[in-house]
Amino acid sequence: MPDVHEFSIADALATQVLRHVPAHGRVHEVEIRVGALRGLEPAAMEMCWDAVTHDTPLAGSVLVMDIRPWSLTCPTCGRVWESPVPFADCTCGEVAPRPTATDELDLVSMTVEDEDGDEDEGPVAAATPDGGAEAGERAS
Amino acid sequence: MSGTVRTTRLPIAERVLEVNDQLAEGVRADLARRGIFAIDLIGAPGSGKTALLEATLQRLQGRRRPAVLVGDLATRRDGDRLARWCDRVVQISTGEGCHLEAGQVRDALGQLDLDGVDLLFIENVGNLICPVGFDLGQSAKVGLFSLTEGDDKAAKHPYLVTAADVILLNKIDLAPYLTFDRAGFEADVRQLNPTVPILGISATTGEGFDAWLGWLERSSA
Numbered sequence: 115m116p117d118v119h120e121f122s123i124a125d126a127l128a129t130q131v132l133r134h135v136p137a138h139g140r141v142h143e144v145e146i147r148v149g150a151l152r153g154l155e156p157a158a159m160e161m162c163w164d165a166v167t168h169d170t171p172l173a174g175s176v177l178v179m180d181i182r183p184w185s186l187t188c189p190t191c192g193r194v195w196e197s198p199v200p201f202a203d204c205t206c207g208e209v210a211p212r213p214t215a216t217d218e219l220d221l222v223s224m225t226v227e228d229e230d231g232d233e234d235e236g237p238v239a240a241a242t243p244d245g246g247a248e249a250g251e252r253a254s
Numbered sequence: 255m256s257g258t259v260r261t262t263r264l265p266i267a268e269r270v271l272e273v274n275d276q277l278a279e280g281v282r283a284d285l286a287r288r289g290i291f292a293i294d295l296i297g298a299p300g301s302g303k304t305a306l307l308e309a310t311l312q313r314l315q316g317r318r319r320p321a322v323l324v325g326d327l328a329t330r331r332d333g334d335r336l337a338r339w340c341d342r343v344v345q346i347s348t349g350e351g352c353h354l355e356a357g358q359v360r361d362a363l364g365q366l367d368l369d370g371v372d373l374l375f376i377e378n379v380g381n382l383i384c385p386v387g388f389d390l391g392q393s394a395k396v397g398l399f400s401l402t403e404g405d406d407k408a409a410k411h412p413y414l415v416t417a418a419d420v421i422l423l424n425k426i427d428l429a430p431y432l433t434f435d436r437a438g439f440e441a442d443v444r445q446l447n448p449t450v451p452i453l454g455i456s457a458t459t460g461e462g463f464d465a466w467l468g469w470l471e472r473s474s475a
């Protein structure tokens with residue numbers, strides 16, 4: 115059983131994405147942005163994504179995770195830099211830079227396969243490619 | 255069709271926990287209307303969440319009108335322990351869930367007579383990671399650590415440390431028997447959250463409870 119922490123988030127995400135999938139749409143990729151505070155383990159999250167999307171229209175889709183790093187600020191020399199971990203020494207020797215991070219957890223986008231050709235499938239009304247598509251209104 | 259598959263990227267921009275967040279706002283508004291100060295108590299399994307609440311409820315008797323929600327994986331034990339000190343306790347069975355969600359809090363509150371209640375304690379599921387990210391509509395988050403877990407737990411759980419309104423370090427009565435670097439623990443907390451109060455307590459002996467109850471009175475005034 116994969117880590118339940120990632121599991122519950124993957125589960126909420128899958129439910130949310132499914133609301134947005136256009137009729138007959140095949141989802142290739144789902145993109146999320148995650149602040150470092152969430153402590154999400156990408157490998158565990160991938161496993162959970164595969165588990166919760168199995169047997170759904172999202173099966174086989176790739177979960178792309180944009181994990182926003184920690185920002186460290188050195189109280190001694192003022193240097194500011196990004197780090198995957200909250201505790202790291204500064205190049206000036208300071209051992210206690212101030213770590214800050216965000217806790218965002220956002221569904222950023224999804225990438226769907228275009229349905230062209232097969233007219234007999236009926237009007238698919240996939241999203242307009244100008245990005246203005248509000249996939250949400252196709253949810254019901 | 256063979257050949258290349260064309261795809262379209264659909265921007266969405268929504269919070270993943272939107273549904274929970276909205277339910278939490280509903281709970282928050284309801285509690286505010288009733289004048290109830292709500293605490294989300296988060297700590298590792300066995301850190302002493304129930305013991306802290308037992309000792310706290312005992313000391314609040316006759317002074318406040320508390321209610322308690324307690325998330326427990328499978329048993330009713332915590333609820334039974336708390337019911338000795340408080341007549342408004344609802345046990346939320348979380349099954350395999352590793353955290354409480356706002357909908358469970360809303361439903362549990364619906365089972366309680368909240369007339370006259372001015373304080374709500376929510377014992378979250380024993381877990382230092384998952385519960386932090388799920389808003390329950392609380393007024394404050396209490397992060398509970400204990401000496402028996404080891405002095406590195408604040409550093410390893412930065413989300414709880416940064417999100418907490420007060421950090422409690424429980425089981426200080428065991429200090430003589432353990433090697434717990436309290437200065438190091440507090441330095442880690444300080445680095446992540448420079449302003450949060452850090453209070454050493456013992457739910458068993460009552461040590462440190464003046465400061466804890468003082469924080470509670472001031473915050474919920």
Ligand SMILES: Nc1nc2c(ncn2[C@@H]2O[C@H](COP(=O)(O)OP(=O)(O)OP(=O)(O)O)[C@@H](O)[C@H]2O)c(=O)[nH]1
Nearest residue numbers: 298299300301302303304305380424425456457458
């Ligand atoms: N010595 C000592 N023991 C304590 C203290 N607080 C709690 N304990 C003991 O620690 C054990 C766990 O306490 P609980 O209150 O059940 O902990 P919990 O965090 O509610 O545990 P879960 O709900 O299972 O996650 C019990 O045996 C308590 O008696 C303390 O301040 N000092």
Ligand SMILES: [Mg+2]
Nearest residue numbers: 303304332377
């Ligand atoms: Mg307990």
Ligand SMILES: [Zn+2]
Nearest residue numbers: 188191204206
């Ligand atoms: Zn520096």
Ligand SMILES: [Zn+2]
Nearest residue numbers: 122352353384
């Ligand atoms: Zn969880």
